[in-house]
Amino acid sequence: MIRKLLRKVFRRAADAPAAEPALIPVARHGIRRGQVSPAARKVCKVLQESGHKAYVVGGAVRDLLIGHPPKDYDVATSATPEEVRALFRRSRIIGRRFKIVHVMSGPETIEVSTFRASQDADSAETDEHGRVLRDNVFGTMAEDATRRDFTVNALYYDPETETIVDYHHGVADVQQKTLRMIGDPRTRYREDPVRMLRAVRLGAKLGLVIDPAARKPIREMALLLENVPAARLFDEMLKLLFSGYAVGCLKQLREEGLHHGLLPLLDVILEQPLGERFVWLSLENTDERVRADKPVSPGFLFATLLWHEVLANWEARKAEGEHTQPALFSAMDEVLDAQAGKLAITRRIVGDIKDIWALQPRFDRRSGKTPYRLIEQPRFRAGWDFLRLRALSGEIPMELPDWWDRFAHAGPDEREALLNAAPAGSEAPAKKRRRRRRKPAGAGAAETADAS
Ligand code: ATP
Ligand code: MG
Numbered sequence: 001m002i003r004k005l006l007r008k009v010f011r012r013a014a015d016a017p018a019a020e021p022a023l024i025p026v027a028r029h030g031i032r033r034g035q036v037s038p039a040a041r042k043v044c045k046v047l048q049e050s051g052h053k054a055y056v057v058g059g060a061v062r063d064l065l066i067g068h069p070p071k072d073y074d075v076a077t078s079a080t081p082e083e084v085r086a087l088f089r090r091s092r093i094i095g096r097r098f099k100i101v102h103v104m105s106g107p108e109t110i111e112v113s114t115f116r117a118s119q120d121a122d123s124a125e126t127d128e129h130g131r132v133l134r135d136n137v138f139g140t141m142a143e144d145a146t147r148r149d150f151t152v153n154a155l156y157y158d159p160e161t162e163t164i165v166d167y168h169h170g171v172a173d174v175q176q177k178t179l180r181m182i183g184d185p186r187t188r189y190r191e192d193p194v195r196m197l198r199a200v201r202l203g204a205k206l207g208l209v210i211d212p213a214a215r216k217p218i219r220e221m222a223l224l225l226e227n228v229p230a231a232r233l234f235d236e237m238l239k240l241l242f243s244g245y246a247v248g249c250l251k252q253l254r255e256e257g258l259h260h261g262l263l264p265l266l267d268v269i270l271e272q273p274l275g276e277r278f279v280w281l282s283l284e285n286t287d288e289r290v291r292a293d294k295p296v297s298p299g300f301l302f303a304t305l306l307w308h309e310v311l312a313n314w315e316a317r318k319a320e321g322e323h324t325q326p327a328l329f330s331a332m333d334e335v336l337d338a339q340a341g342k343l344a345i346t347r348r349i350v351g352d353i354k355d356i357w358a359l360q361p362r363f364d365r366r367s368g369k370t371p372y373r374l375i376e377q378p379r380f381r382a383g384w385d386f387l388r389l390r391a392l393s394g395e396i397p398m399e400l401p402d403w404w405d406r407f408a409h410a411g412p413d414e415r416e417a418l419l420n421a422a423p424a425g426s427e428a429p430a431k432k433r434r435r436r437r438r439k440p441a442g443a444g445a446a447e448t449a450d451a452s
Contacts, residue, residue, distance in 0.1 A: 021142070024171050026162040031064045033159040039105035040073035041159045043112060046087055048160060052079040053115075053141060055156035055165065062152045065174045066206050075103075075112045076144055076156065084112050114138050118147030129227050130190035142167060149188065149195050150202065150214075151180045179208040186217045193224035194236055200256055201240045204248035219257040230344040241301060244290035246283045275308030278393035285389065299352020300382055302345060304389060309335045310357060311395075324361055332357050352382075359383030360390075363404060366422035372415075375408045384408075 026032065033041060040056050047054035054077040060070035077084065081099040085091050090104040091112075101112040117139025126132050139147075141156070145167035148154040152174050156165040164171060173180050179202055181188050181195075189195055196218045203210045225233065240249050254270055269279055282304035289296050313331035318324065332354055339345065345353075360383065362374050374380060388401040407418050 021145070021165050021167040022169070022171075024164040024166050029065060029164050029171055031061070031157060031162065031164070033162055035064055036060075036157070036159050037070075037073050037108055037110075039103070039108035039110050040075060042105055043075050043088070043103050043110045044159050047075075047077050047079055047084070047112075050079070050083075050087060052077050052083070054079070055158050057156050058148070058153050061155040061157045061164065062170075062174065062206070064157075065152075065155070065171065068206065073108070073110050075110055076115055076141070077112055078115055078141070080114055080138070081112075084114075115141050115144035116147055117143045126191070127227060129224055130187075131193065131224070131227055132191045141165075146182060148182060149192075149198060151182055152202075152206075152208070154182060174208075177208050178211050179203050179206075179214065180211040181214040185214040186221065189217060189221050189224065193221070193228055194232060196221065196225065196256075196258060197233075197236050197240065197253075200252045200258065201236075201243055201245075201249050204252050205243045205245040215256070222256075222258050225258070234344040238298060241283070241286065242290055242296055242298075244287050246287050247280065250283065269305055275311070275393065275395070278308060278389065278395065279305055281393050282389055297352060297382070299349050300356060300386065302349060303353040303356040303386060306335055306339065306353070307357070307386075307390075328358065328361055355379045356382050356386050360387065363387050363400060366403065366407075367419060371404075371407055371419065375404075380408070 036056055040060070044054040044056065054075055056073055057076040058074045060073045063070040079087075081093050081101050084101040084103070085093050088101075088103045088105075091101050093099050093101050098113075098116070100114075103110045103112055115138060117137040145154040145156070150173075151168040151170040153170070154166075154168050155170045157163075158165070168180075168182050179199060181199075199210050199214055199218065202208065240246060243249060250269060269283075282301065286296055286301055310328075310331050313334055314328050317327035317331055322330070336345075336350060336353070356379065359374070359377065359379060362370065363383070365371070365374075377383070384401060384404055387396075387404065390396050391398040391401050403418065403422060407415055410418060
């Protein structure tokens with residue numbers, strides 16, 4: 001009790017925001033209002049003209065300072081959600097526990113939140129490990145800054161004056177390439193263990209070094225991640241895998257001791273006994289696509305992460321005499337069922353994964369009408385990308401994806417020539433396969449059931 005009180009008193013003293021925040025002029029930070037999205041600028045302007053405080057805040061300011069294009073924009077304001085809602089025709093209030101407002105402007109959606117009080121683990125409702133369960137009290141701007149996780153995430157940019165309001169020396173930390181926790185790192189990790197994953201992700205993505213005080217406790221506190229709801233962890237994993245820096249993030253996670261036995265998905269990736277090369281190739285490929293602004297799909301990535309488990313299961317079934325296609329579908333189901341409880345993969349993603357896997361054996365059949373039908377499949381491209389990764393990892397000869405690429409782009413005569421020149425497939429005759437074919441559940445049923 002006394003320790004708790006002392007901790008509270010000392011923490012308060014240590015973390016109390018500087019009474020007066022630093023006001024950093026554009027000459028020192030360099031962000032011009034023209035770099036900020038028009039929608040975010042407009043939201044700030046409308047709110048300010050109605051007498052409220054309003055700033056671009058969080059990741060967008062941080063990214064602009066570092067020179068990364070921001071993914072999206074958040075605005076923090078003194079206006080209540082209802083006041084915000086009333087000012088913007090195209091807006092809606094979301095969230096039950098803590099209301100925020102989505103303001104739509106052109107193609108953009110700006111997330112507008114009212115300044116929130118920092119509820120520390122001593123005063124807020126927590127679980128038995130100190131994880132904060134409720135965080136729903138409006139507060140002052142200074143409190144809003146203090147409840148944020150890292151100093152570089154607590155910067156407020158005013159597009160009107162082009163000034164940054166900086167309560168925790170975040171601009172200096174960006175300039176020194178340091179990711180520093182606001183407050184006592186242990187306490188902040190206890191309040192929300194996901195901050196450990198955020199530290200690793202933001203550090204890797206932005207090239208910031210995690211301050212030793214924030215880095216050191218991670219290894220010993222990693223177990224706290226077990227108490228975080230699976231859906232929240234899954235969301236955070238998606239952010240990490242699609243950050244454009246998945247390879248760096250995952251290597252860093254391994255270094256921080258955050259990979260073992262905590263997140264099943266991480267075990268799949270980092271403890272991969274099978275197909276390690278395939279998994280890393282796929283992650284590199286995802287990083288390249290994200291950075292080139294090309295579309296990426298979780299289904300494709302998860303299909304690669306779990307492929308070698310399917311492959312092992314499938315081979316075992318075939319060795320026991322099961323036919324190719326039904327053996328594959330059983331293997332797929334078994335591997336996905338084993339992951340289902342742990343991973344919280346959504347049903348739609350499961351459908352995408354199955355589509356991609358189910359196409360794989362069909363690439364072995366290079367005679368008759370089958371190839372013509374296959375290249376018309378809506379998922380042909382994803383299936384082919386997957387096939388090519390398999391070849392790049394050495395699982396199958398590169399000749400196979402090369403052949404399909406040529407076939408897909410060839411004219412009628414060349415296609416016939418390619419069919420005649422193709423090596424005979426290793427597949428069992430189609431008739432046998434038909435007897436036990438089974439439709440997989442999900443979106444791909446129509447295309448995958450076509451076993452001819
Ligand atoms: P990115 O969008 O690049 O993933 P971000 O920092 O913007 O990174 P968001 O999840 O969009 O992450 O959060 C927006 C802001 O909310 C953060 O910059 C930070 O100020 C605050 N925030 C987010 N998650 C937490 C957390 N777990 N604890 C404290 N503050 C947080
Ligand atoms: Mg963000």
